[in-house]
Amino acid sequence: MAIGKLYIGRKIRELRDAHKSTQSKFAERIGISTSYLNQIENNQRPVSASVLVALAEKFEINISELSSGEGDRLLSALSEALNDPIFDNLNMTAQELKLVSQSAPNMAHALIRAHQGFRRNSEQLASLSDSLGRSASLAETTPFEEVRDFFHFVDNYIHALDIEAEKLSQELQLENSDRRYTQLCQFLEQKHQIQVVSDKDSGEILRQFDPLTSTLRMNPYAAPSTRDFQLGLQIAQVHASELIENIAKNANFRTQEAFEICKIGLQNYFAGALLLPYTFFHSTAAELRHDLELLSVRFGASLEQVCHRLSTLQRPGLKGVPVFFARVDRAGNITKRHSAARLQFARFGSACPLWNVHEAFETHDRIIRQLAETPDGARYLCLATQISKGTGGFSRPQQRYALAFGCEISYAHTFIYSDDLDLSARASFTPIGVSCRICERTQCPQRAVPPLMQKIQVDHNSRATLPYSIAKS
Incomplete structure (x- = not known):
């Protein structure tokens, strides 16, 4: 392209x-x-x-x-917002959108935030008409969304925090995952006087810290990768608290809730960077050709932790392959997302039904592959797999998600999953979109709703898969 x-x-x-x-x-x-x-x-x-x-x-x-980078993500978010029918008469060109996102990024962010508020207001007016009086700020971006956008627009990479975590990882020699749990426990006890104990009665609680007794109670039934990650998160709270506090403050969130949620996100970031230190993880990922399962075994990490870490490899001078990563629940909600590739996830609505991430719920314990093409002509190698999360036991609830992961086709050779695929044949690629509401494809049999910016036509004498056709613009 x-x-x-x-x-x-x-x-x-x-x-x-x-x-x-x-x-x-x-x-x-x-x-x-x-x-x-x-x-x-x-x-x-x-x-x-x-x-x-x-x-x-x-x-x-x-x-x-x-x-590339923030400009592409901002341009994508701005373009989606301006596809709303309320802007029907503007007819902004792609070049005008680029100029706004590149020359006046703060204005673009403000417009996106205003559009988010408008959509939320409209949705709540439609569903809560009898209780509008109870909501004082319907048009505000939620704290969770504000934090999500913070990580999205910093490229999902926090340099100062990543460097500090890598430094500590090297000091503790955490490359040997077999001894990692013991090393983390010893660090907490020797450097911060925190005693780690096993609590068989913790139920669904993974980690419980008592600051009065300096005791950290851990759930013994959690998966080893989850257990180690929770220890890393506790270390982030006591070892990098000042750094995390300053980063969150400098983000200038509008509410205390957003500030606290961001601190959780930064603590999680530190834990991931501690257990999967940047330089070693970056080189190992290239050496293993991004084999997710081998990386999981090599670092004693879950598949989700591996995919998430790969999406953060944005260090200047040592960048990884630009990938996209998302976690989707069974209802199609995107609960976690980031893309360093051109593919950007919809901010509203569910993901494209033709995307292989939905198929992952039907194929247990297997990574499935898909070659996909978006309406702009960009092509991708898409991977998907189902994961389960929980603390074990027959009576314990299990959370099930599908992970979506991949890269643009120009980087596919760096992934072992591309070896036997025909990357040159157009017929190999499934046409997908971002979401139905902004997808431009007129002949998609899986369309859930008509596109916002195009007119529909109804022929009462003819019926195809859809009860309407989409007028070509």
């Missing part, structure tokens, strides 16, 4: 500021005029290929880091 014109003035300006350079000196270094650099930084002109090459050579940066 051809790359369009790049308007990345904000990133160029940030790069220049990071090197404490004036426009004239920066322009001279990359071989262009000061006026041209000024136009680039103000998004009045796109960046040419020669400028990109000069930036890569002079400043040792990856060109892909300039042309």
Whole structure:
């Protein structure tokens, strides 16, 4: 797929500021005029290929880091919001959307937040007409959504926290997963005077810390990967509390609830980075060609922990393969998501019914594969598998989810799952969308609802799979 014109003035300006350079000196270094650099930084002109090459050579940066990342995710979210029928008469072009997301990202975020509030308000008005008086702030983004967007727009990578976790992992020599539980317990006891005990009566509680007695009670029936992760989370609370507090404060959340939820997310992040340290995990993933099951065994981690960690490999100068990752429940709700690839998940509604993630609930203990193509022509290798979570025992509830994971087809060769697939045949690819409400495909037999931005036509004398047809725009 051809790359369009790049308007990345904000990133160029940030790069220049990071090197404490004036426009004239920066322009001279990359071989262009000061006026041209000024136009680039103000998004009045796109960046040419020669400028990109000069930036890569002079400043040792990856060109892909300039042309992707937050801008793509913000553009996707903005595009979805403006597909709402309330903006029917705007007819904004793709280039206009790019200029807004790249030149005025704060304005784009504000519009997305306003649209979220509008949708939530509309949905609650429809379903809670008799109890509107009890809701004081229907149009506000929920704290959970605010935190989700925070991680989404920082590329699901927290550099300072990742570095600190990797440093501690190396000090504790956690690469040997066989001794990891003992090492983590010893660290808590010796460095923080926290005693770890087994509690057979903990029920569904995985971890219970009593600050008065400095006792950490652990559920002995939890899976080893879950048990280790909970110890890592406890270490995050006592070892990296100040760092986590500062990161959450700098996010400037609007509510205390969002602030506290973010701290939980950052503690989870630290735990994952501690147990799967960046540099070693990055090299091992490449060595094993992203074999999820082998990575799970090698690091004593669950498949979900492995997939989640792979989605965070965004360290400057040592990036991993850009992947997408999502966790979906049986009702089709996306309960966890991130994408460093062009594929962006819908912010509203369920996932495309043609996506193999739904099939995972029917195929136990197996990773299933799919070659898929989205309406924009991008192609992907999609993996999916079902997981169960719980504390064991016949009477204990089991949570079941499907994990979705994959990459753009240009990176498929780095995955062992692509070896016997025909990546060149168009017929091998299943046409999927993001969600029915914004999907442009007119001939999909699995469509749940009509697309928002297109008109439907009804022929009372003819009936196909759907009771209507979609007018071609």
